[in-house]
Amino acid sequence: MYRKQVRRRRAILVVLVVACLMLISISISEADSGPLHSIQRGVSTVLSPVAEGASRALKPARDLVDWFNETWKARGENDDLHDQVAKLRAELLATEKAAEQAGYADKLGELMNGTGLTGYTPVDASVIGRSFSLWYGTIKISAGSSDGVSRNDAVITEDGLIGRVSEVTGGTSEVTLITDSSSGAVTARVVGKGPEGLVSGVVGAPGRLDFGLIQGDKEVKDGDRLVTAGFTSDSGLSSRYPADIPIGEVVETIPAEQQQREQVNVEPFADLADLSQVTVLTGGGE
Amino acid sequence: MIVTPQIVVRLALIVLVTVLLQFAFFSQVPILGSVANLLPVVVVSLGLLGGAVTGSVIGFVTGLLIDVLIGGTLGVASLSLMAAGYLAGRWREGYDIVSSLVPPLLAGALTALTALVYGLLTLTLGVDAPVSILAIREVLIQGLLGILLAIPVFPLIRRAVRPALVDDAGRARSRAAGRFSRRGGTFGMMRRQGSV
Numbered sequence: 383m384y385r386k387q388v389r390r391r392r393a394i395l396v397v398l399v400v401a402c403l404m405l406i407s408i409s410i411s412e413a414d415s416g417p418l419h420s421i422q423r424g425v426s427t428v429l430s431p432v433a434e435g436a437s438r439a440l441k442p443a444r445d446l447v448d449w450f451n452e453t454w455k456a457r458g459e460n461d462d463l464h465d466q467v468a469k470l471r472a473e474l475l476a477t478e479k480a481a482e483q484a485g486y487a488d489k490l491g492e493l494m495n496g497t498g499l500t501g502y503t504p505v506d507a508s509v510i511g512r513s514f515s516l517w518y519g520t521i522k523i524s525a526g527s528s529d530g531v532s533r534n535d536a537v538i539t540e541d542g543l544i545g546r547v548s549e550v551t552g553g554t555s556e557v558t559l560i561t562d563s564s565s566g567a568v569t570a571r572v573v574g575k576g577p578e579g580l581v582s583g584v585v586g587a588p589g590r591l592d593f594g595l596i597q598g599d600k601e602v603k604d605g606d607r608l609v610t611a612g613f614t615s616d617s618g619l620s621s622r623y624p625a626d627i628p629i630g631e632v633v634e635t636i637p638a639e640q641q642q643r644e645q646v647n648v649e650p651f652a653d654l655a656d657l658s659q660v661t662v663l664t665g666g667g668e
Numbered sequence: 669m670i671v672t673p674q675i676v677v678r679l680a681l682i683v684l685v686t687v688l689l690q691f692a693f694f695s696q697v698p699i700l701g702s703v704a705n706l707l708p709v710v711v712v713s714l715g716l717l718g719g720a721v722t723g724s725v726i727g728f729v730t731g732l733l734i735d736v737l738i739g740g741t742l743g744v745a746s747l748s749l750m751a752a753g754y755l756a757g758r759w760r761e762g763y764d765i766v767s768s769l770v771p772p773l774l775a776g777a778l779t780a781l782t783a784l785v786y787g788l789l790t791l792t793l794g795v796d797a798p799v800s801i802l803a804i805r806e807v808l809i810q811g812l813l814g815i816l817l818a819i820p821v822f823p824l825i826r827r828a829v830r831p832a833l834v835d836d837a838g839r840a841r842s843r844a845a846g847r848f849s850r851r852g853g854t855f856g857m858m859r860r861q862g863s864v
Contacts, residue, residue, distance in 0.1 A: 391720055394721050395724055398724055398725070401728070402728065402731075402747040405742040406741060406793070409743060410741060422742060425736045426736055429736070432688065433688060436688040437691075439692075440689075440693045443693060444693060451697075451699075511692055511738065512691070513695060515787075520738055586806060587802045
């Protein structure tokens with residue numbers, strides 16, 4: 383009896399491990415239009431309304447935790463500033479959502495007009511879910527193909543670039559953040575001077591970006607601001623991201639003597655750890 | 669664990685609610701520069717209560733569901749959560765839970781292990797980006813948060829699946845018969861043999 387139980391347990395374990403390995407293998411090797419990805423998209427489409435409902439229902443709880451987080455951070459400040467922050471926070475909590483959205487729209491309008499993104503159609507969306515590990519920086523948003531969102535559309539907030547659409551269903555989309563190691567690098571340039579390079583995520587440090595493969599004579603220094611380069615080649619090859627979207631600021635440069643190559647650490651302008659509302663740039667610039 | 673259709677429905681609901689909570693709440697609330705991971709805590713709790721097979725299957729299904737929902741590489745979360753569920757179940761089959769500290773500590777350790785396995789699998793599959801030493805801090809923080817989460821979660825899960833637990837059913841029967849219940853005995857022996 384005991385041996386039979388052990389054999390059964392081992393058999394189930396082996397079946398599950400083999401199933402996992404097969405799923406991983408197929409998931410990686412298969413094209414996006416393959417059957418497994420199609421099933422994944424189908425199930426995701428079915429579950430999305432439930433997830434969106436859960437996200438809306440849990441928003442007050444998230445706000446409460448955010449409130450506690452912010453309170454904890456504010457403890458280090460002086461009494462006057464602390465009182466002021468508490469007052470502002472109370473006002474912020476009392477503010478209508480519509481007013482918040484209007485403020486967001488104003489800032490976004492400034493960003494879009496200032497960066498020449500007026501050829502794109504902005505689609506606002508709420509963040510309804512987020513990946514649970516720092517190895518995948520992905521979020522799910524409440525806008526999909528029915529809103530005009532397409533794969534590889536750039537996604538921004540009022541502060542700057544946050545990522546691109548990596549998967550689309552009817553009413554939701556998955557956004558791969560620029561800090562995700564699988565999102566691919568973003569071509570970027572330093573504002574004013576022009577050295578160009580590639581910005582990519584750093585695994586284990588979700589709030590940091592790496593600026594590498596820098597081309598150009600001028601040196602990159604702390605405080606330099608990076609924007610998307612948005613290149614287009616003669617052959618028609620072009621960047622996924624429109625030009626001149628703010629990305630982040632250089633916070634640390636480590637000379638090549640200490641590393642295999644010069645390392646430039648960049649802090650994104652957008653607070654990627656606390657996203658609630660985002661905008662997808664649809665349609666492509668004309 | 670006595671698996672009946674009602675218990676299967678309860679387990680399915682627990683998994684669904686856990687995944688939705690993780691997806692829509694815990695993943696969006698940064699704590700100490702990381703996020704709390706409820707998934708391994710629930711999987712470990714069910715492994716501790718139901719044994720290795722229950723833990724493995726729940727880990728597999730939970731991982732599959734979160735991967736489908738968030739669009740990750742299918743199988744990676746399943747494999748790491750399955751390992752946590754299996755190890756928790758093996759612990760339960762080999763040792764008694766002699767202290768109320770055991771479930772949280774085990775949940776914390778296996779949550780850290782899940783994060784580590786998940787990270788190593790992702791690295792093995794190819795990460796085209798520099799890897800920061802801060803990834804180790806992430807593993808440790810997730811373990812710590814796992815301990816804290818398990819303090820309320822384990823009793824809740826135990827309560828939810830109580831009708832299926834042989835120990836609790838045995839105690840209830842003993843109480844009803846007016847006898848003293850003793851830890852171990854027939855049920856303890858059966859459990860150690862992995863037959864329940």
